[in-house]
Amino acid sequence: MSLFWRIFALNAVVLGAATALLLLAPVTVSVPVLLTEAVILIGGLAVMLVANAALLRFGLAPLDRLTKLMTTVDLLRPGQRLPASGGGGVAELIRTFNAMLERLEQERAASSARALLAQEAERRRIAQELHDEVGQSMTAILLGLKRSADDVPEPQRKELRELQEITRESLDEVRRLVRRLRPGVLDDLGLVSALTSLSEDFATHTGLLVTRRFDADLPPLEPETELVLYRVAQESLTNVARHADAGRVTVALRRADDGVVLTVTDDGSGIEAPREGAGIRGMRERALLVEGTLDITPAPRAGTRVQLTAPLARKQL
Numbered sequence: 236m237s238l239f240w241r242i243f244a245l246n247a248v249v250l251g252a253a254t255a256l257l258l259l260a261p262v263t264v265s266v267p268v269l270l271t272e273a274v275i276l277i278g279g280l281a282v283m284l285v286a287n288a289a290l291l292r293f294g295l296a297p298l299d300r301l302t303k304l305m306t307t308v309d310l311l312r313p314g315q316r317l318p319a320s321g322g323g324g325v326a327e328l329i330r331t332f333n334a335m336l337e338r339l340e341q342e343r344a345a346s347s348a349r350a351l352l353a354q355e356a357e358r359r360r361i362a363q364e365l366h367d368e369v370g371q372s373m374t375a376i377l378l379g380l381k382r383s384a385d386d387v388p389e390p391q392r393k394e395l396r397e398l399q400e401i402t403r404e405s406l407d408e409v410r411r412l413v414r415r416l417r418p419g420v421l422d423d424l425g426l427v428s429a430l431t432s433l434s435e436d437f438a439t440h441t442g443l444l445v446t447r448r449f450d451a452d453l454p455p456l457e458p459e460t461e462l463v464l465y466r467v468a469q470e471s472l473t474n475v476a477r478h479a480d481a482g483r484v485t486v487a488l489r490r491a492d493d494g495v496v497l498t499v500t501d502d503g504s505g506i507e508a509p510r511e512g513a514g515i516r517g518m519r520e521r522a523l524l525v526e527g528t529l530d531i532t533p534a535p536r537a538g539t540r541v542q543l544t545a546p547l548a549r550k551q552l
Contacts, residue, residue: 245287245290245291246287248290249283249286249287249290250283252283252286253279253283297317297325297326297329298325298328300317301317301328301329301332304317304332305332308336310339310340310343311343311516311519311520311523312519313340313344313523315336316333316336317329317332317333319333343523344523344524347520347523347524348523348524350520351520351521351524355417355462358416358417359416359417361416362412362413362416362417363417365409365412365413365416366410366413369409370406370409370410370413373402373405373406373409374406376402377399377402377403377406380395380398380399380402381399383395384396384399411436414432414436415469418432418433418465420432421461421462421465422458425461426453426456426461426464426465426488427449427453427488429461429465430447430449430464430465430468430486430488431447431449433465433468433469433472434447434472434484434486437472437476437484441476443475443476443481443482443483443484444482444483444484445483445484445485445486446483446484446485446486447485447486447487448485448486448487448488448489449487449488449489450488450489450490452490453488453489453490453495454490454494454495454547456495456545456547457525459524459525460495460525460527460545460547463521463522463524463525463527463543463545464488464495464497464543464545466518466521467497467499467518467521467522467529467541467543468486468497468499470514470517470518471499471518471541472484472486472499473514474514474515474541475499475501475503475539478503479501479503479504479538479539480503480504481501481502481503481504481538482502482503483501483502484499484500484501484502485498485499485500485501486498486499487499487500491544493546493547494527494544494545494546494547495544495545495547496542496543496544496545497542497543497545498540498541498542498543499540499541499542500534500538500539500540500541501534501538501539502534502538503538503539504538515531518541518543522543522545525545525546526545526546527543527544527545527546528543528544529541529542529543530542530543530544
């Protein structure tokens with residue numbers, strides 16, 4: 236039965252019941268209307284309106300739930316569905332909306348995967364160029380400054396030594412940028428070594444105390460899963476440095492029943508609700524790439540906890 240006929244039937248039931256009561260009940264209307272008759276009519280009208288409102292509320296409740304879901308649904312949090320309750324057109328409308336969400340989530344996941352893979356390819360290209368061209372050029376400059384400093388008098392030698400130090404610091408910064416763009420240690424030595432290097436570099440540049448807790452029996456992971464875990468840890472540490480005002484950070488990687496769980500916890504100012512900025516939404520998109528689940532919650536005592544659960548096996552997009 237369509238929604239139109241459902242509403243029509245509900246109103247017909249109410250109006251029919253009211254008409255039957257007027258026909259069968261020993262009630263007459265005088266002219267002018269007596270007080271008792273007015274009370275009976277007004278009471279009957281009130282009962283009819285209440286019954287009609289209750290029936291319409293019951294019949295349209297699934298649409299209210301559907302409207303609420305429409306205003307709050309987020310494609311970065313997949314799986315939000317409504318049970319196809321109600322009858323006729325209402326249930327069909329809910330099933331159609333659920334199917335539309337399914338298609339949108341699949342298309343969003345596929346497009347995000349293509350964008351993130353293209354981004355990683357561009358990061359790899361830029362990192363390679365920085366390493367091969369800029370890094371080698373600065374190394375040649377550094378060697379030239381060293382040879383020149385050995386052949387000049389002391390006053391000029393001091394200036395060249397200062398230039399050497401500036402060049403060396405710039406070269407270290409270029410190498411650090413290369414590691415951030417494309418962690419070579421991740422490809423060469425694996426996820427644990429890459430997270431160790433990342434946390435050590437973070438502690439060196441921020442002065443924060445970083446504690447690492449990695450399980451010894453971690454399962455083998457696909458390269459894309461390792462890269463997603465690394466990028467989420469990287470973005471989480473960046474957010475801690477920028478916003479948390481923390482003194483201690485814990486990076487943990489443990490084995491779960493069907494995957495691994497990465498947790499980054501700080502003791503900073505904490506959050507009431509995570510603001511969905513570009514960094515957090517980027518982490519959610521990366522989690523969807525490997526069909527993982529990202530949760531950002533207040534830490535048990537203070538600060539913030541970022542937790543990514545990544546499965547071992549995933550479907551191909």
